[in-house]
Amino acid sequence: MGILLLKSSACLAILMLFYKIVLEPLNHHHFKRFYLLAALLLSAIIPFITFIKYVEPTLDFGFYDSESMTTPPYFPAELPTITEGQPNTFLPTLLWAIYAIGVIIFSTRFILNLFKISSKIRTHQKVKTHVFINVLIEKLVIPHTFFNYIFLNKSAFENNDIPQEVLLHEQAHAKQKHSLDILFLEILQVIFWFNPLLYFIKKDIKLNHEFLADQQVLKSGFNLKDYQNLLLRFSSNQKELALVNAINYSSIKKRLTIMNTQTTQRTKWLRSLLLLPVLALLLFSFSQTKEVEKSVKPKINVASNANENLIKTPTLTINQNPLSLKLNGKSTSLENLRSDFINLFGKKDVELQINSKGKSLDYSILEKVTKALEGLCKSIELSNGIKINEQTHKVSPNKDYSFNVIEKKKTTQDKQYPMLGMSVFKGDPIYANKKMIRASQVSVTTEKEVLNFKFKVPGKPTVKVEGDMLNEEAIKNLESANNDSYITYFDIKLEDGSKVPSMIVIIKNQPSKNNKKTIPLPPPPVAHNATKEQKEKYKKEREEYYKKYKIIDGKPTKIPTPSKSKNLKEVPKPPAPPKPKSPLDTVVEMAKKGATFYYNNEKITSDKAIKLLKENKNLNISSSTINNVSTVHINDNDIKTTNKTVVSNVSYSDKKYNEDKTHTSNLTVNAENLEELTKFDWDALKTIFKNNSPEDVIELSFNYNKKVMFNENVIDNVNFTIKGKTNELESMIKKSKNMISKLKEIH
Numbered sequence: 067m068g069i070l071l072l073k074s075s076a077c078l079a080i081l082m083l084f085y086k087i088v089l090e091p092l093n094h095h096h097f098k099r100f101y102l103l104a105a106l107l108l109s110a111i112i113p114f115i116t117f118i119k120y121v122e123p124t125l126d127f128g129f130y131d132s133e134s135m136t137t138p139p140y141f142p143a144e145l146p147t148i149t150e151g152q153p154n155t156f157l158p159t160l161l162w163a164i165y166a167i168g169v170i171i172f173s174t175r176f177i178l179n180l181f182k183i184s185s186k187i188r189t190h191q192k193v194k195t196h197v198f199i200n201v202l203i204e205k206l207v208i209p210h211t212f213f214n215y216i217f218l219n220k221s222a223f224e225n226n227d228i229p230q231e232v233l234l235h236e237q238a239h240a241k242q243k244h245s246l247d248i249l250f251l252e253i254l255q256v257i258f259w260f261n262p263l264l265y266f267i268k269k270d271i272k273l274n275h276e277f278l279a280d281q282q283v284l285k286s287g288f289n290l291k292d293y294q295n296l297l298l299r300f301s302s303n304q305k306e307l308a309l310v311n312a313i314n315y316s317s318i319k320k321r322l323t324i325m326n327t328q329t330t331q332r333t334k335w336l337r338s339l340l341l342l343p344v345l346a347l348l349l350f351s352f353s354q355t356k357e358v359e360k361s362v363k364p365k366i367n368v369a370s371n372a373n374e375n376l377i378k379t380p381t382l383t384i385n386q387n388p389l390s391l392k393l394n395g396k397s398t399s400l401e402n403l404r405s406d407f408i409n410l411f412g413k414k415d416v417e418l419q420i421n422s423k424g425k426s427l428d429y430s431i432l433e434k435v436t437k438a439l440e441g442l443c444k445s446i447e448l449s450n451g452i453k454i455n456e457q458t459h460k461v462s463p464n465k466d467y468s469f470n471v472i473e474k475k476k477t478t479q480d481k482q483y484p485m486l487g488m489s490v491f492k493g494d495p496i497y498a499n500k501k502m503i504r505a506s507q508v509s510v511t512t513e514k515e516v517l518n519f520k521f522k523v524p525g526k527p528t529v530k531v532e533g534d535m536l537n538e539e540a541i542k543n544l545e546s547a548n549n550d551s552y553i554t555y556f557d558i559k560l561e562d563g564s565k566v567p568s569m570i571v572i573i574k575n576q577p578s579k580n581n582k583k584t585i586p587l588p589p590p591p592v593a594h595n596a597t598k599e600q601k602e603k604y605k606k607e608r609e610e611y612y613k614k615y616k617i618i619d620g621k622p623t624k625i626p627t628p629s630k631s632k633n634l635k636e637v638p639k640p641p642a643p644p645k646p647k648s649p650l651d652t653v654v655e656m657a658k659k660g661a662t663f664y665y666n667n668e669k670i671t672s673d674k675a676i677k678l679l680k681e682n683k684n685l686n687i688s689s690s691t692i693n694n695v696s697t698v699h700i701n702d703n704d705i706k707t708t709n710k711t712v713v714s715n716v717s718y719s720d721k722k723y724n725e726d727k728t729h730t731s732n733l734t735v736n737a738e739n740l741e742e743l744t745k746f747d748w749d750a751l752k753t754i755f756k757n758n759s760p761e762d763v764i765e766l767s768f769n770y771n772k773k774v775m776f777n778e779n780v781i782d783n784v785n786f787t788i789k790g791k792t793n794e795l796e797s798m799i800k801k802s803k804n805m806i807s808k809l810k811e812i813h
Contacts, residue, residue, distance in 0.1 A: 070113045070114070073112070073352045074109050074110055074113050075109070075261060075263060076352065077108065077109035077348050077352055078105060078106070078109035078267070079263060080344065080347075080348060081105040081108065081109060081344070082105065082267055084340075084341070084344050085098070085101065085105070085270065088337050088340055089338075090270070091324075091327065091329075092327075092329045092333070092334055092337060093277070093281070093324060093327055093328070093329050094329065094338070095274055095277045095281055097338065098274050099247070099271070099278065101341075102267060102270055102274065103247060103250070103271070105267070106251075106254065106267065108345070108348070112348050112352050112353055113352050113354075114354075115354065116353065116354040116356050117353060117354070117355045117356070118355075118356050118358055119355055119356065119357045119358070120357075120358050121357050121358070165260070168259045168260060169257070169259065171259075172255055172256045173256050176253075183212050183215075186201060186203065187201055187215055190202055190203050191220065193223075196507065196509065197214060197241075198214055198215075198216055198237055198240055199214055199215050199216070200216050200218055200223060201215050201216065201218070202218060202220035202223055202224075203217055203218070203219065203220060204219075204220050204221070209228065209233075209235075209236050210236070211236045211239040211240050211244070211245070212245050213240065213245045214240050216236045216237065216240060226601070229296055231283050231288050231292075231293050231296055232296070234282065234283045234288075235279045235280070235282075235283050236279075238278065238279040238282035238283065239275060239279050241515075242278060242279075244275040244278070248268075248271075248272070251264065251267075251268045251271065255268070272317075273317050273320060273321075276317055276321055277321065277324055280293075280297075280321055280324075280325060284325070293325075294325065297318055297321065297322070298318060379416075379417060379419060380393065380407070380411055380416055380417075380418050380419070381393075381418075381419045381420075381421060382403075382418060382419070382420050382421070382435065383422075384420060384421070384422050384423075384427060384431065385422075385423060386422070386427065386428055386431055389431070393406055393407060393410065394410060396410075400435070400438060403435065403438045404438045404439060404442070407439060407442055408442070411442075413441075413442060415442075416442070416443060417443070417445045417446075417447065418439065418443045418445070418446045418447070419447050420435070420446060420447065420448050422448070427448065432448075481511075482510045482511050482512040482514070482564075482566055483511045483566065484509075484510055484555065484558055484566045484567065484568075484569040485508070485509045485510060486498065486503070486506050486507075486508060486555070486569065486571060487505075487506030487507065490511060491567075491569040491570070495552070495570045495572045496571045496572070497572050497574040498571055498573070498574065499573065499574060499575045500544055500545065500573060500575070503536070503544060503553070503571060504541055504544060507534045507535055508534045508535075508558065508569075509534060510558075510566050514560040514561055514562060514564075515560065516533070516559070516560060516561075517533075517559045517561055518530060518532045518533065518557075518559050519531055519534075519555050519556070519557060519559065520555070520556050520557045521536065521553070521554075521555060522554040523543040523546070523547045523551065523553050524547065524551055524552065526543040526546065527543075529543060547573055548573070549573050549574065549575055550572060550573065550574065551572070551573050552570055552571075552572055553570075553571050553572075553573065554568055554570055554571075555568060555571070556568035556569075613625075649679055649683065649685065649686075649687050650676070650679045650680065650683065652687060652689065652698075653672070653675050653676055653679055653687065653698060653700075654676060656672075656689060656696055656698050657672035657675070657676065659696050660696070661689070661696035661697060661698050662695075662696070662697050662698070663675040663698050663700065664697070664698070664699045664700065664749075665678060665700045665701075666700070666701060666702060667699070678700060679700070685700055685701070685702065686701050687701070688701075695750060695753050695754055697747055697749065697750050697753070729758070729759065729762040729763070730762070730763040730765065731754075731755060731758060731762060731763070731764050731765070732764075732765040733751070733754070733764070733765070733766055733767070734767040734768075734769065735767065735768050735769070736769050736770070737768070737769070737770040740806065740809060740810050743768060743809075744806060744810075748799050748802075751766075751795065751799065752795065755792055755795060759792060760792050760793040761791055761792070762791065762792045763789065763790070763791060764789070764790060764791065764794075764795065764798065765787055765788075765789050766787065766788045766789075766798055766802060767785065767786075767787045768785065768786055768787075768802065768805075768806075770784055770785075784809060786805055788801050788802050788805070
């Protein structure tokens with residue numbers, strides 16, 4: 067075992083040295099990724115490879131003395147058994163104990179790291195973006211990635227302080243599944259913790275991950291120098307995290323050098339071909355060769371029963387255009403199938419496999435085959451489905467060898483539509499300008515990843531695009547297209563191999579002036595390298611757009627202006643209030659009008675109110691007048707005093723209907739903000755309606771003209787009406803307060 071480990075380590079060291087000298091300076095990063103992983107596997111496999119060399123046996127007949135020898139000379143005599151002393155077993159036991167302790171320590175470390183990452187994901191806020199999940203952490207500074215989870219600083223993310231290049235860098239780690247490589251290495255380190263070469267190759271693999279992510283960002287069109295400066299600004303000397311990909315300062319120098327390196331295809335091929343002699347050298351040096359003597363035993367031919375079949379599983383291969391049958395490689399026909407089957411396998415209950423060479427089989431042929439083999443097979447297995455009316459179905463066999471068709475019922479969740487950015491294509495063309503088309507991803511409603519698609523601009527050749535964003539050739543064709551051109555996305559292939567219908571997009575920069583019903587498209591996303599002023603301008607344009615329009619099924623729709631309640635009466639705002647009077651003068655004036663006075667919410671007379679203000683001029687007062695009924699509150703606490711009513715405008719009306727003899731009192735309150743509605747003098751209502759009959763109807767209408775964003779829709783004004791009888795006034799006041807509280811929550 068020790069020799070095998072040394073050979074494996076030597077192989078790995080040679081492969082790593084070859085990588086450092088020959089491959090690392092290349093910008094052939096995808097090949098380098100698989101090379102490093104293959105180096106680990108090859109170094110473990112090569113020492114176990116054994117080449118067998120067959121040699122002719124050497125027989126030494128010697129001198130045969132029949133009296134002295136009891137066995138023929140060509141059979142070796144038994145060798146004497148040599149008994150050796152028992153070896154010392156203390157050292158192997160000690161070494162195995164040390165190895166077990168190391169495995170336990172590194173396993174614990176690995177499990178703790180997984181638990182820490184899982185805990186971060188569970189305990190922090192998560193925001194899903196396409197197929198990626200952003201985990202927002204308060205104290206985290208450096209962005210890093212684990213599978214589809216991207217860990218970001220919460221305040222920086224919410225304030226849009228994280229550059230787009232950094233987000234694309236981390237998304238590249240997630241999309242290319244770099245975490246799988248790291249987990250594979252961590253498991254190897256648990257098993258071979260004593261091998262220092264694993265720590266060095268782990269650094270090389272992580273660094274190559276950074277090369278791949280950098281390459282993906284630069285392919286997206288970002289400026290090289292700007293991106294390099296950004297890396298220097300975002301790099302850190304902090305301790306590298308074990309299971310994640312993060313920007314780290316120690317690798318910046320090599321990354322900057324590789325970014326500036328341009329390698330020709332010829333150089334890539336020549337250096338890659340140098341790997342072949344290296345592998346040949348490793349196989350020759352570290353594999354094993356075993357000599358095996360050829361057997362000299364005579365071959366014995368034993369007659370066998372023709373009906374005994376050595377192949378346990380019979381296979382019937384069917385090619386239906388033109389129809390031909392092969393039973394375990396032997397040609398047959400529908401007429402001879404039963405007799406040929408009995409000759410090969412007898413009348414046994416065997417399992418038959420039917421192979422239709424990757425194509426679905428017509429149901430009529432399947433029926434004829436199963437009828438011919440009735441009673442000879444206990445089960446029949448199809449490698450592919452069957453065709454009924456040009457549609458492929460799966461089947462399950464019955465006991466009588468007939469088949470039930472299994473059809474999968476389609477649900478609404480199975481339906482997948484293509485999308486361009488946030489717009490869903492369901493048959494009607496999507497309208498978008500060139501800038502939006504260039505910056506938008508192609509996706510589907512089921513959130514499966516798009517592997518590739520074809521892009522067609524009228525008058526230009528079709529372009530095949532890898533990934534979900536337009537490449538340089540597609541963008542070039544797009545720029546040459548005219549407005550109102552129909553461009554097509556088709557053959558959109560998903561990660562599971564399925565395809566979605568073609569998608570049609572109409573290039574439309576501005577709505578037509580002749581068509582008043584045309585609604586403008588949403589402002590396109592801001593460019594990756596936009597300035598701060600451009601980003602602020604885009605944010606403002608977006609807010610203005612979504613105040614007027616909303617997106618329904620991929621189409622912009624105008625938000626209807628809510629109609630005002632019939633019970634609400636618009637009353638013009640009162641003129642600016644005159645210069646405020648002194649509190650004492652105000653109380654005297656209100657006393658002459660017959661106002662009701664309260665001191666610390668307790669009712670008092672007007673004389674006591676005047677006396678209180680004469681004794682203490684620092685008392686605070688507030689007054690309100692509703693329908694010529696005035697109320698004055700005097701308070702020791704510090705409250706804001708105003709000489710206008712608590713709300714902007716109040717109107718009151720009485721209506722009497724002779725037909726049903728119902729007396730209705732309507733009170734409408736118009737406020738400029740929720741603060742005014744909150745401070746409304748609810749006790750005044752009891753005074754206003756105290757003379758009403760208990761059966762009279764009261765309508766309380768409230769309205770304020772502040773714009774409110776609700777469910778991404780802008781509401782110009784909010785109004786509501788509470789209706790009830792006089793004896794239900796307390797309940798009506800409670801409902802009104804609850805309604806105002808709800809408005810404050812969505813405000």
